Amino acid sequence: MEHNTLQGIIFDLDGTLLDSTGMWGQVDHKLMAYYGREVPPDLSERVQRMSIEEFSHFFVEEFSLPTTPERIAKQVSDMVAEEYRELLPLKPHAMELLDWLDGQNIVYGVATATYGELAAAALKRLGVWERLQFLITEQDAGAPKSQPQIFQQAAQKLHLGRRQIAVAEDSLYALQTAKRAGFFTVGVYDNASQPVWPEICATATVHVQNLLEMKPVLRGV
Structure with a gap:
C-alpha cells in the first residue's frame, strides 16, 4: 500500500x-448437549470457517440430528441473542x-x-x-x-x-x-x-x- x-x-x-469469541466457542457444545451427542475434539476448528447457513446444515447432516437447518439456525440465534443485546x-x-x-x-x-x-x-x-x-x-x-x-x-x-x-x-x-x-x-x-x-x-x-x-x-x- x-x-x-x-x-x-x-x-x-x-x-x-x-x-x-468465548461465547461463540460454547454454542456448538451447547447444541451437541441439547441433542445428546458427544463433542468431537476438533469440532470448534471444523465449524470456525462456516457461515451460519453452512454451520446449520453441517450439524444436521454430520450428526444426523432430528431437526432442520432452519431450526438449528433459530436455536443458535436464541442462544446468543441476550449476549448481543445486553452483555457483550x-x-x-x-x-x-x-x-x-x-x-x-x-x-x-x-x-x-x-x-x-x-x-x-x-x-x-x-x-x-x-x-x-x-x-x-x-x-x-x-x-x-x-x-x-x-x-x-x-x-x-x-x-x-x-x-x-x-x-x-x-x-x-x-x-x-x-x-x-x-x-x-x-x-x-x-x-x-x-x-x-x-x-x-x-x-x-x-x-x-x-x-x-x-x-x-x-x-x-
Whole structure:
C-alpha cells in the first residue's frame, strides 16, 4: 500500500471489535448437549470457517440430528441473542481507536459473519452504530468470508478502492481471503485465535496485540 493512501477500514465484529469469541466457542457444545451427542475434539476448528447457513446444515447432516437447518439456525440465534443485546462488551481500546479514526477522517464499517439484527443491537447498545458507514453480513453478501464478495461489497459501501482500505480481522481464513483480494490486512489478536497466531502474523500485512496498537501502524501506512 502506498504511503498515506489509507482512507477506510473494514472491521470484523466478533473477536476484533467485540469481545465475543468465548461465547461463540460454547454454542456448538451447547447444541451437541441439547441433542445428546458427544463433542468431537476438533469440532470448534471444523465449524470456525462456516457461515451460519453452512454451520446449520453441517450439524444436521454430520450428526444426523432430528431437526432442520432452519431450526438449528433459530436455536443458535436464541442462544446468543441476550449476549448481543445486553452483555457483550467491546474489545479493550476499541472506542479509543474509533475516536482516533474519526479525528483522522478515516471512515469505517463492519463486515460480519453473525446475525445482522444481533450485530446491530450490540453496536447500538455500545454507542458504535452511529459512527459506522455500513454493516454488512455474510447473508447480505451472499457468500462467507472464505470468499471475497463481502470485502468487495464493503469497499463499495466505503466508496474507496481496495488500496485505500485496511481489513482488520482476528480470523486467519478471513485474513487470507482479504489478502488474496488485494487488501491491506491487519491481524488482531484474540484469545480464541491464539493457536493460529503465528500463521496470522505470517499472513497479515501487519499484526497487533490490541486495537490501540493500530494507531501507530495506520499512521505509517
